[in-house]
Amino acid sequence: MSFLQNARKLLQQNIREYGMYIALLVIMAIFTITTDGIFISSRNIVNLVNQTGYIAVLAVGMTLVIVIRHIDLSVGFLGGFLGAVAAIAMVQWHLPVYVAIPLTLVLGILAGIITAFLVAQMKIPAFVATLAGWLIYRGAILVVTESTGTIIIPDKTFNAIGNGFIPDFANIGILPGVHKLTLIIGLIGIALLIIGEINSRRKKQAYNFEVLPMEMFVIKLVFISALIGGITWLLAGYQGLSWTAVVVLIVVLIYNFITTQTVLGRHIYAVGGNPEAAQLSGINVKKITYIVFGSMGMLSALAGILFASRLQSATTTAGSLWELDAIAAAFIGGVSPAGGIGKVTGSIIGALVMLSLTSGMNLMGIGISYQYMARGAVLAAAVIFDVATRNRAH
């Protein structure tokens, strides 16, 4: 087969997965042109990543919730509320940050377990149960911020999560003005990725599974390496990797590992693919529901912490519309509304698409009203594309 035929076949078979990446690149390219390059500047990309943080974290959790055929509308205000709780824990209860953060995460897990109890035990549809949560946590934010209004957080460590950057080596003379630790992390990442891909290709060949033709495989590796390398270079050119980016990376790595490599992950997708069959296969569907909503609660707490840290304060409006951004990110990222299908990494791309749109349109000075419309149109387009390509794959 010729090179072009190969390329076309590859694109056709994987159009859904590659489509997302292509869309993200196109959106970024358009904004780079319309903003005379400001969009792709190191400073803006760093800001973009930091702004995506809390939505990306929520989108990861939401992916699993939607995969098991549920939804969680309460994550936004739960996050906002727990952000305020973290602030109160440090400001009013004088707890150290190392206690306040784990405490908040545990509260998040508890909140998720309550949702799971309503959904799994009481058999209340998740839409209704979490709508109730949405209202309750909205009220709870107002209650805890009633007397003080916005709570200013003075703790430097806490605020660094949303605003700080990882340290660099002492200036050793080479590459001045470039964040060297960030570069090294990026290079290690690329190396691990290439080794992993080569290993997995070898394994597949050993089983006579279909693998990419060699030249396509190389192009794919070069493409992904260039992408990571490019982003690393941009980040390193400013102040390096932010702590927010580190948090998001860790969350994605852990969840990607769980969903693709572990028994737990397989059980989650089985429950989403066919709950009755999963049950009869000895999978405890209730337990899976508890785990998934518990994880969603924990990630909501994490999102609340990221947001409060970024603003260095807990506000009365924190959390509004986060849930919808997270759900939109998951759907743009290819999660199937029917359950059983969806990747954590896809949802991260979805979150980046949503935030790139906001950031780019802000830079262009487009009004908020049109921004909402544009984001709605992109969401609709993404899902239409997803459905169309899914049907053809059958």
Place this chain on the structure above:
Amino acid sequence: MNTPILEMKNITKEFPGVKALNNVSFQVAEGEIHGLVGENGAGKSTLMKVLSGVYPHGEYAGDIVFGGRVQNFRGINDSEKAGIAIIYQELALVPEMTVYENIFLGHEIKSGFLIDWNETIKRAGEMLKRVKLNINLAEKVKNLGVGKRQLVEIAKALSKDVKLLILDEPTAALNEDDSENLLDLLRDLKKHGVTSVLISHKLKEVIEIADSVTVLRDGQTICTLDAEKEEVSENVLIKHMVGREINNIYPKRENRQLGEIVLSVENWSAYDPALGKNILKNINFHVKKGEIVGFAGLMGSGRTELALSIFGNPDGYNISGEISMLGSKKRFNHPQDAIRAGLAYVTEDRKGDGLILIQDVRQNITLANLKEIANRGVINDNSEVKVANEYRVSLNIKTPTVEQKVSNLSGGNQQKVSLGKWLFVKPSLLILDEPTRGIDVGAKYEIYTIMTRLVEQGMSIIMISSELPEILGMSDRVYVVSAGKIAGELAIQEATQEKIMHLATNY
């Protein structure tokens, strides 16, 4: 042959990597009952999907001539308008709606903008008379048995002035009485000028009722037999379907040696809170090592419920009674407990609660026993592929690779995947619920051979089946279930179809 009402000429339909139909021609004469038979995967369903417009014009090559005109159906609506109605294995009624609402769903009788309910009810009543169904029109469909639902579905087709009625495995889920009833109805409709195509694995039925029979094999038309002129017997049809003669479809067993009692169930009763009634009453039975125990009975007699209540009771019945395995008492609160104790349950409805259709062969096979291929919760890809390939080979699952999605496999191969999944939990007792429903003769033979091999190796099997020949051909011992009770136990030597039916219908 009379003038054809339907002519499908040189139909070719390709899927990525597979030619599902290869130059198929299919002719149905006006006013006849035409049988369409073939193994699973032979292309029957695909051909009907082409005909009904599910695969629209342009996605296949060839011509469809219906009622004298070349038709380019772009969807089911088009084919229905032309007078073609297909009744699928999976019925398409809305359970929460009443019978009359269902009959006119999608083509409601209106006066002005509103639905004319009086006329609807009157016309629905007429339709039910035509299918000889005597039920309350205002009954919700969910309260009807499978047989009655099927008749409602046919009534719905008749209400649309159907000219060609296509039935895809209509009797697969019916008991003997309901099946006979349905065949009578087809004869009656024929008298009133309705042409029917009957797709069925039950060759006896086809032979009994069809005026002519078309056989498909591997996506090609093998032959069309005219019942008046040629011999149409089971042997002839099977020969054409599989390309070889199967003399005895029940394999011989080498050493029929039964061991100790593996499972015994005593005073087993169950109450279903959802239905508000006792579904199982004081059931006692046992299974020995190396034994195939048949559970015969009518649909709804409680055989599946019995299996589920033993297999960890996932539907939450209130249960009393005792289970012992190899002499020690057991309690199973969840299917997981039952699996750990060495039970496996291959469900009746492989698409509904057996397999995860959107996942691949490999993932389905390992699902119930992931710990076997995982180390501290992390799945070992290599072991997983190895295991899946072992079952692919030993069960002869026809798939390009184990990474193929299960939804792309034929019914028989899906059933083998289901079987492989449960063999991988390495059970000592395998419960098979309707193991050969809706699968073709060739695959049936393979399943029987596998069952024989398993019991020879010392496994025990409970086989729930509505097909009496299968019960008689495979079992060592037969329990007959009727209305939630064991109506009788028969040694295989004394069991006959008549005795079983007598017990099964004796409430």
